[in-house]
Structure formats: structure tokens, C-alpha cells
Amino acid sequence: MNQNNTYAEIAAEIRRFKKLFLTTHRNPEGDAIGSSLALGNALKSLGHTFRFSLDDGVPHPIDLMSGTACAEQNIEPTPDELVIVLDCPNKDRISSSFKKMDRREHVINLDHHLENSYFGQYNYVDSVACATGEIVYFLLKEMGLTIDVQTASFLYMAILTDTGAFCFANTNKNAFMISTELIGCGLDPHYVAQIVYENYSLSKMRLLGHALSSLEISDDGQIGWITITREILARFNSSKSDLEGFVNYPRYIEGVLVSVFFHEIDDKRVKVSFRSKGEANVAEFAKQWGGGGHKNAAACLIDASLSEAKALILESLLPAMQKMSLHYNDK
Numbered sequence: 500m501n502q503n504n505t506y507a508e509i510a511a512e513i514r515r516f517k518k519l520f521l522t523t524h525r526n527p528e529g530d531a532i533g534s535s536l537a538l539g540n541a542l543k544s545l546g547h548t549f550r551f552s553l554d555d556g557v558p559h560p561i562d563l564m565s566g567t568a569c570a571e572q573n574i575e576p577t578p579d580e581l582v583i584v585l586d587c588p589n590k591d592r593i594s595s596s597f598k599k600m601d602r603r604e605h606v607i608n609l610d611h612h613l614e615n616s617y618f619g620q621y622n623y624v625d626s627v628a629c630a631t632g633e634i635v636y637f638l639l640k641e642m643g644l645t646i647d648v649q650t651a652s653f654l655y656m657a658i659l660t661d662t663g664a665f666c667f668a669n670t671n672k673n674a675f676m677i678s679t680e681l682i683g684c685g686l687d688p689h690y691v692a693q694i695v696y697e698n699y700s701l702s703k704m705r706l707l708g709h710a711l712s713s714l715e716i717s718d719d720g721q722i723g724w725i726t727i728t729r730e731i732l733a734r735f736n737s738s739k740s741d742l743e744g745f746v747n748y749p750r751y752i753e754g755v756l757v758s759v760f761f762h763e764i765d766d767k768r769v770k771v772s773f774r775s776k777g778e779a780n781v782a783e784f785a786k787q788w789g790g791g792g793h794k795n796a797a798a799c800l801i802d803a804s805l806s807e808a809k810a811l812i813l814e815s816l817l818p819a820m821q822k823m824s825l826h827y828n829d830k
């Protein structure tokens with residue numbers, strides 16, 4: 500049985516070290532980067548130093564946030580560094596060479612993914628937390644640390660982005676409670692929101708237009724999907740990071756319970772992302788395909804061509820959702 504350590508036990512382990520090696524999941528987004536840097540930044544007040552290992556680098560537009568330039572690629576932890584992995588359900592998904600090391604000693608795992616494998620020596624996993632940033636906030640409180648403006652901005656970015664600007668089903672009381680307190684710490688919420696949401700490139704906006712015009716929907720109207728091929732990405736002169744957020748759009752349609760986003764990686768690999776409303780559990784579904792995530796937000800990687808992957812997923816998704824006997828519209 501996987502068991503959480505207490506915040507006090509984790510705090511004690513952190514206090515035993517002076518040097519930290521922080522890392523997070525591949526394709527990092529606001530919570531991955533925000534929760535990691537909030538923790539590293541706040542612990543400076545204890546005299547700790549940290550390195551932030553991120554082989555994928557900081558994506559645009561998060562790189563516009565002050566304090567994100569410290570991320571380093573291709574580094575490994577030294578024995579005197581305490582490793583803290585944030586927002587990452589298992590070792591395979593870590594965006595750092597650390598994942599190849601056979602080390603469990605002095606590794607802390609802080610996360611809110613349902614399927615977390617408890618790979619750390621110390622673990623704190625709360626699948627009800629709105630973001631890993633929420634867990635970091637409570638850890639900082641346990642340690643009695645002051646939250647400065649920089650830390651507040653990182654924590655707010657984590658919560659803002661993982662709750663879809665306080666819209667997703669994981670938006671909880673703590674999301675608002677913590678955000679209110681962060682304002683008291685000097686946070687400017689508009690600064691963070693404007694960086695995260697108002698920095699589309701023109702190519703991204705045009706690509707989104709294309710994606711929306713090619714949106715498809717199931718006969719019963721409950722599943723909507725968008726497809727992006729490599730050819731389209733090249734035609735719009737876009738990069739992978741431009742696709743962030745596209746998966747949400749089909750869900751905006753009345754009656755759609757699950758939205759799916761097919762992203763062709765190469766001839767034999769397709770990334771499939773899911774978003775859902777209410778009780779439709781896409782994490783359960785993605786798990787059957789080797790992926791995972793949260794109840795209303797999940798993803799998996801299919802080793803097949805784009806057309807094969809679409810057929811596989813769409814043919815099994817509808818019965819799977821019916822099996823969960825959805826009555827969302829009756830609620």
C-alpha cells in the first residue's frame with residue numbers, strides 16, 4: 500500500500516540538506532515549472548541552493564516569467580544533493596537524466612497525479628490537490644517559510660494553469676484560498692495571467708483556426724476531436740508548444756463530454772490527449788493505453804499511424820464512456 504509521508508517528515512529531510520536538485524515531468528507546463536521554482540525559491544531563505552534540471556527546457560511563453568532562466572539541461576544530481584521531483588507520476592516521465600539513475604535514497608516525490616508510483620524515499624501524493632503548487636504551498640507553511648513575490652508568482656502560475664484559470668473540475672477551495680493569500684504576499688495576478696494567456700504567436704492563432712475548422716464530432720455528439728498532422732505543423736511554421744491548450748476546445752461544445760486531441764509525432768507514434776466533463780474519467784481510459792493523468796485531463800502515446808490511432812481510440816472510447824454510464828446532462 501502506497502503511503503504518504505507527512506509534511507513534517509518531508510520538511511525534516513529538506514532541512515538535512517543544503518543543496519537541492521529539482522526536476523519535473525517532460526513537456527513541462529505551468530504547474531511543473533511553477534511548483535518546482537516556487538519550492539526552490541522559497542527554500543533560499545533557509546540558505547539552500549538549488550539546481551533545476553529540465554532537459555526539455557522552459558517552453559514559451561513561460562520562459563517570459565522572471566526567474567525561469569535558471570533551468571538547466573543534461574545535468575545529474577550529485578550525492579550531496581537532495582532530489583525533489585514535482586508534478587510527475589513516475590520516473591519514466593521525468594525530464595532529467597536523473598530518471599536513468601538507480602537512486603531512491605534522498606528522493607522526494609511531490610505530486611497530484613492519480614497514478615503516481617511512489618518512486619521516492621519520501622512521497623506526498625494528493626490527487627485531490629488542484630495543482631502540485633497546492634502541495635508546495637502547504638509544505639512551505641509547514642516549514643514556516645515566508646512567501647515572497649517571486650514565490651507567489653510561481654505558485655499562482657501553477658494553480659492558474661492547472662485549474663484552467665479556475666474552470667476545470669479540479670478547482671477547489673484551496674485554489675481560491677491560496678490565491679487570496681498570495682495576493683497578500685504581493686502577487687500581481689494580471690502579470691502572471693498576461694504572460695500565460697496573452698502571448699500567442701500569430702502562427703499559433705492561425706493554426707488554432709485551422710484546427711477548429713477541422714474539428715469532428717461523434718454521431719451522438721458526446722465526443723469531439725481535433726487532429727494535427729506533422730504536415731500541418733510545418734505548413735503553419737508552428738512548433739509542438741503551439742499546441743498547448745488545443746485539446747480543450749471540443750469540450751466547449753454543448754453536449755460534448757470528452758474532447759480528444761490527436762497529435763501526429765511521426766509515422767508510428769501519436770500523442771492522444773483527453774479532456775472531459777463531470778464523471779467521464781479519461782484517466783481510467785488513458786491507463787488502458789499505457790497513459791494516465793487526472794479524471795478530467797489525461798493523455799497517452801499510441802504506437803501506430805495517425806489513422807490507426809484514431810480508429811483504435813475512437814472505437815473504444817465511446818463504449819468505454821457509455822460503460823461509465825454517464826448521465827452528466829441529467830445532473
Ligand SMILES: [Mn+2]
Nearest residue numbers: 530586631661
Ligand atoms: Mn500538475
